Amino acid sequence: MPAAGVVLIVxxxxxxxxxxxxxxxxxxxxxxxxxxxxxAIAGVGGIIEKSAPVADVVSDINRNxxxxxxxxxxxxxxxxxxxxxxxxxxGLYPGAAAEGLRNFPDSGTVxxxxxxxxxxxxxxxxxxxGREAPIAAASPNGPVLRNVEGGSLDARSLYPETRQTxxxxxxxxxxxxxxxxxxxxxxxxxxGTTPDEAEIREKGPWAETAAEGIVPAELGGSDAPRxxxxxxxxxxxxxxxxxxxxxxxxxxxxxxxxxxxxADATSDAGPEPPxxxxxxxxxxxxxxxxxxxxx
Amino acid sequence: xxxxWIGDVxxxxxxxxxxxxxxxxxxxxxxxxxPSVQRIAxxxxxxxxxxxxxxxxLTTQAQVKQTVEVVANYGGSLDTIxxxxx
Numbered sequence: 532m533p534a535a536g537v538v539l540i541v542x543x544x545x546x547x548x549x550x551x552x553x554x555x556x557x558x559x560x561x562x563x564x565x566x567x568x569x570x571a572i573a574g575v576g577g578i579i580e581k582s583a584p585v586a587d588v589v590s591d592i593n594r595n596x597x598x599x600x601x602x603x604x605x606x607x608x609x610x611x612x613x614x615x616x617x618x619x620x621x622g623l624y625p626g627a628a629a630e631g632l633r634n635f636p637d638s639g640t641v642x643x644x645x646x647x648x649x650x651x652x653x654x655x656x657x658x659x660x661g662r663e664a665p666i667a668a669a670s671p672n673g674p675v676l677r678n679v680e681g682g683s684l685d686a687r688s689l690y691p692e693t694r695q696t697x698x699x700x701x702x703x704x705x706x707x708x709x710x711x712x713x714x715x716x717x718x719x720x721x722x723g724t725t726p727d728e729a730e731i732r733e734k735g736p737w738a739e740t741a742a743e744g745i746v747p748a749e750l751g752g753s754d755a756p757r758x759x760x761x762x763x764x765x766x767x768x769x770x771x772x773x774x775x776x777x778x779x780x781x782x783x784x785x786x787x788x789x790x791x792x793x794a795d796a797t798s799d800a801g802p803e804p805p806x807x808x809x810x811x812x813x814x815x816x817x818x819x820x821x822x823x824x825x826x
Numbered sequence: 827x828x829x830x831w832i833g834d835v836x837x838x839x840x841x842x843x844x845x846x847x848x849x850x851x852x853x854x855x856x857x858x859x860x861p862s863v864q865r866i867a868x869x870x871x872x873x874x875x876x877x878x879x880x881x882x883x884l885t886t887q888a889q890v891k892q893t894v895e896v897v898a899n900y901g902g903s904l905d906t907i908x909x910x911x912x
Contacts, residue, residue: 535830542837546845553849560856567863574870581877588883592890599894606901612911 604632613637618644 607616613635621628621643631639 533827533830535827535834538834539830539837542834542842546837546842549842549846549849553846553853556853557849557856560853560860563860564856564863567860567867570867571863571870574867574872574874577874578870578877581874581880585880585883588887592883592887595887595890595894599897602894602898602901606905609910610904610908615911 601634604634608632608635608638614641614644615646617641618646622646 607619611619616632617628617638620632622645628641628643629639631637631641
């Protein structure tokens with residue numbers, strides 16, 4: 532065999548050996564890749580299977596939380612008003628008022644009042660319920676209601692300054708009773724005010740009798756001298772009562788007489804029967820009362 | 827005879843190196859994929875294990891529902907107790 536033939540055979544063998552080595556190595560690597568992909572596919576399949584119900588569950592959770600947020604926001608705004616509600620929110624979470632409430636688009640533009648130490652309405656309501664006010668716990672001075680003096684002063688400072696400013700003590704309300712600084716004899720005042728001359732002119736001479744009392748003292752009225760009264764007068768001032776002697780209303784707003792002026796006996800009087808109740812007709816068939824016939 | 831030698835030289839100097847170069851490139855590419863695939867498989871396995879806590883979402887769902895119901899009851903009571911803003 533010529534030398535060239537031998538070299539040729541050697542070259543071919545080398546090429547074949549190289550092919551075998553690299554191809555076998557490639558096959559091994561590809562099998563490792565296949566095994567790895569199988570493992571990855573199994574893991575991804577597990578992820579898909581386990582995460583399948585997540586969307587529904589999370590949607591349900593979000594729906595419930597949305598309902599809770601709607602409820603709390605609505606209740607807060609309904610009870611405190613939008614402005615105070617934002618003040619309360621900003622007091623608890625400084626800066627949160629700027630984001631506003633989700634269901635109240637205008638809330639972001641409201642300037643929140645400074646209700647950072649105590650929220651009077653809620654605090655007083657909770658105080659009436661005998662509970663501490665958790666909303667005041669975030670105050671930098673500590674829980675307000677636990678400091679009765681501090682809580683009272685803080686709450687007072689939120690109102691228009693009348694009594695809490697100098698002078699410390701304004702004149703107190705008229706005192707009623709035997710220790711009152713001004714005493715009025717019962718014949719002068721036994722309910723209502725003592726009519727002055729103008730009122731007597733306006734209402735007529737009958738009003739003048741009220742100035743003397745229903746029973747004047749000289750005829751044995753309740754303010755007659757002791758010797759003219761019975762041994763045991765049953766009706767004294769504590770029972771009959773007496774007026775304050777002042778026109779100043781006892782309450783801040785006084786009495787609104789418009790309710791009485793606009794009252795209608797045909798619509799406002801009597802109990803309200805239930806809707807299903809049948810009308811009471813047991814006296815309908817009877818004739819008029821004898822008293823009505825006589826009158 | 828000369829052509830034989832020329833053929834031998836071409837086989838040894840040109841064909842064999844080219845074959846080796848190409849096969850080595852394929853082998854290197856295949857081997858470089860293996861660690862990537864193994865990392866993907868490990869990540870998928872870890873992700874699957876992380877999702878083992880998904881059933882707890884059912885507990886969360888039930889508790890959120892109960893909490894909202896309690897809040898609704900409180901809200902209803904407060905709505906009755908506290909006066910509306912006037």
